[in-house]
Amino acid sequence: MFIIDLFLKPVFWIIMGMLYLIMIYSARYWAQDLNLQMNWWKWLLSAAWFILLSLSLAGGMTLIGEGETQAGLYFLGLFLLIDIILGVGLWRLITMKSKKKRV
Amino acid sequence: MDWALALFALLTIVAAWWGGKQRRQIHQNRHIATRYPDSLYRLASHGKGLWKVFPKGKKEAFYLATGKAQGYAGGLKVAVELAPEGRIQKIQVLSASETPSYLSKIYQSDYLEAFRGKACERNISRLAQTDGVTGATQTSRAIARAGEQAARRITSEFFPDKTAPSPTSRVKFGIQESILLLLFALTLLSWLPRLAHKKKLHRICLYGGLIFLGFVYNRPLTLTQINGMLAGHWPQWQHELFTYILIFATLIILLITGRNPYCSSICPFKGFQDALGNLGRAKTAPLYNRRLWTWIQRSLAWGAVLIALWTRNPGISDYEVFGAAFHLTGSRIMFLLLGIITIVSLFIRKPWCNFLCPIKPVASFIKLFRYKMIRTWKNTKPVKCSENAFCSSSCSQR
Numbered sequence: 001m002f003i004i005d006l007f008l009k010p011v012f013w014i015i016m017g018m019l020y021l022i023m024i025y026s027a028r029y030w031a032q033d034l035n036l037q038m039n040w041w042k043w044l045l046s047a048a049w050f051i052l053l054s055l056s057l058a059g060g061m062t063l064i065g066e067g068e069t070q071a072g073l074y075f076l077g078l079f080l081l082i083d084i085i086l087g088v089g090l091w092r093l094i095t096m097k098s099k100k101k102r103v
Numbered sequence: 104m105d106w107a108l109a110l111f112a113l114l115t116i117v118a119a120w121w122g123g124k125q126r127r128q129i130h131q132n133r134h135i136a137t138r139y140p141d142s143l144y145r146l147a148s149h150g151k152g153l154w155k156v157f158p159k160g161k162k163e164a165f166y167l168a169t170g171k172a173q174g175y176a177g178g179l180k181v182a183v184e185l186a187p188e189g190r191i192q193k194i195q196v197l198s199a200s201e202t203p204s205y206l207s208k209i210y211q212s213d214y215l216e217a218f219r220g221k222a223c224e225r226n227i228s229r230l231a232q233t234d235g236v237t238g239a240t241q242t243s244r245a246i247a248r249a250g251e252q253a254a255r256r257i258t259s260e261f262f263p264d265k266t267a268p269s270p271t272s273r274v275k276f277g278i279q280e281s282i283l284l285l286l287f288a289l290t291l292l293s294w295l296p297r298l299a300h301k302k303k304l305h306r307i308c309l310y311g312g313l314i315f316l317g318f319v320y321n322r323p324l325t326l327t328q329i330n331g332m333l334a335g336h337w338p339q340w341q342h343e344l345f346t347y348i349l350i351f352a353t354l355i356i357l358l359i360t361g362r363n364p365y366c367s368s369i370c371p372f373k374g375f376q377d378a379l380g381n382l383g384r385a386k387t388a389p390l391y392n393r394r395l396w397t398w399i400q401r402s403l404a405w406g407a408v409l410i411a412l413w414t415r416n417p418g419i420s421d422y423e424v425f426g427a428a429f430h431l432t433g434s435r436i437m438f439l440l441l442g443i444i445t446i447v448s449l450f451i452r453k454p455w456c457n458f459l460c461p462i463k464p465v466a467s468f469i470k471l472f473r474y475k476m477i478r479t480w481k482n483t484k485p486v487k488c489s490e491n492a493f494c495s496s497s498c499s500q501r
Contacts, residue, residue, distance in 0.1 A: 074438075081442050088383045088449045 170252030174245035183253035317371025330411035383449030404461035
């Protein structure tokens with residue numbers, strides 16, 4: 001347990017942090033590749049959505065990890081559904097504006 | 104082919120209805136015999152559904168009666184034990200054709216315990232108004248009504264002076280019923296051929312249905328309600344005017360116009376899918392498997408009706424996701440199905456209506472019979488004299 005607490009737990013969070021950093025850093029390049037005309041409020045909404053998604057996964061997984069499997073699954077099911085619906089709405093909002101600009 | 108299968112379906116439904124009726128008569132008194140076995144009790148019958156019970160090894164007898172009432176999806180039968188001094192000592196559900204998730208809410212609460220010790224002079228059905236279970240309101244009211252019926256049966260036989268005054272059955276026509284009638288009226292208006300803003304009116308009906316029939320009142324039309332009525336569980340019309348308006352207005356308009364007002368403009372789940380479809384720019388499902396899906400949809404609805412009629416339990420074959428969507432009540436499978444439907448609705452137009460909803464096949468079934476009747480009537484209508492050679496030569500009226 002000592003070895004896991006001392007080495008593996010920090011390693012997990014270091015990898016997670018790196019992944020988040022790569023994702024945030026590369027977001028502007030994805031937007032460029034997809035020809036999205038981003039502005040400050042679109043970035044703000046996208047960031048809010050991404051934080052909500054991360055919190056949904058974190059909350060659900062924490063509940064499962066603490067032995068509350070049923071609550072965790074319900075939490076994940078509900079919030080991932082909300083995330084998907086909001087994600088589709090956000091995507092439509094972003095692409096709708098960019099199309100108008102292209103015309 | 105469709106007509107032959109429709110006739111076959113009708114025959115099987117009639118057979119299931121008859122078989123279910125026979126089955127219920129055989130099993131009717133088995134519940135009492137199971138709960139009060141001869142080894143522990145001696146039951147002295149005082150008429151149908153009324154006993155004086157002598158527990159073996161005890162001096163004091165108590166009274167037992169059964170009562171019935173209509174819940175959300177089907178009938179409930181309860182047994183009430185009344186102590187000799189006229190107080191309720193136990194109330195238990197003997198059999199229920201109710202949606203299982205509503206019934207389990209009753210069992211998880213201490214609702215049945217709330218009746219213990221209540222004097223039989225009281226109208227105990229009023230208890231449901233104060234101590235009713237949230238999320239299972241209609242079920243808790245039904246238990247209270249059935250309990251009161253049973254208690255009244257005992258008091259009128261053994262304690263005539265303690266019989267509670269009969270509650271007055273007032274017709275319950277309120278805001279829910281008014282909104283429903285308004286939605287039907289707006290739907291009919293939106294069908295007028297030369298009306299401007301037809302689409303806007305249709306949208307108002309659809310989203311009005313979503314808000315009021317869905318999220319506010321959670322009272323969509325379900326196959327369970329139709330099955331309940333077919334199985335003989337007709338709710339008291341004074342209390343359930345909304346259900347009667349919903350079912351019969353849909354049926355009458357369908358028979359007169361050949362169009363289904365509920366599915367086209369009022370269904371709250373259609374409004375839900377429509378909103379999601381607009382959000383995700385959903386497209387119509389590809390046509391190559393449409394016929395197969397239509398038959399799967401029809402088979403599911405047919406199977407649900409047969410099971411409900413055979414078991415006389417409309418809730419048992421309930422596979423509609425409306426409870427999960429608007430009331431957050433349902434089994435895990437229902438929530439899973441709701442999740443899938445919600446996600447698919449973002450990309451494909453109305454997947455539930457097109458592939459799974461049992462109301463659509465029921466309406467199509469009625470429409471098919473309507474069409475056949477109209478065609479038969481037109482064929483048997485007497486032709487004009489001038490069109491008929493026999494008539495022109497031998498008719499006495501000419």
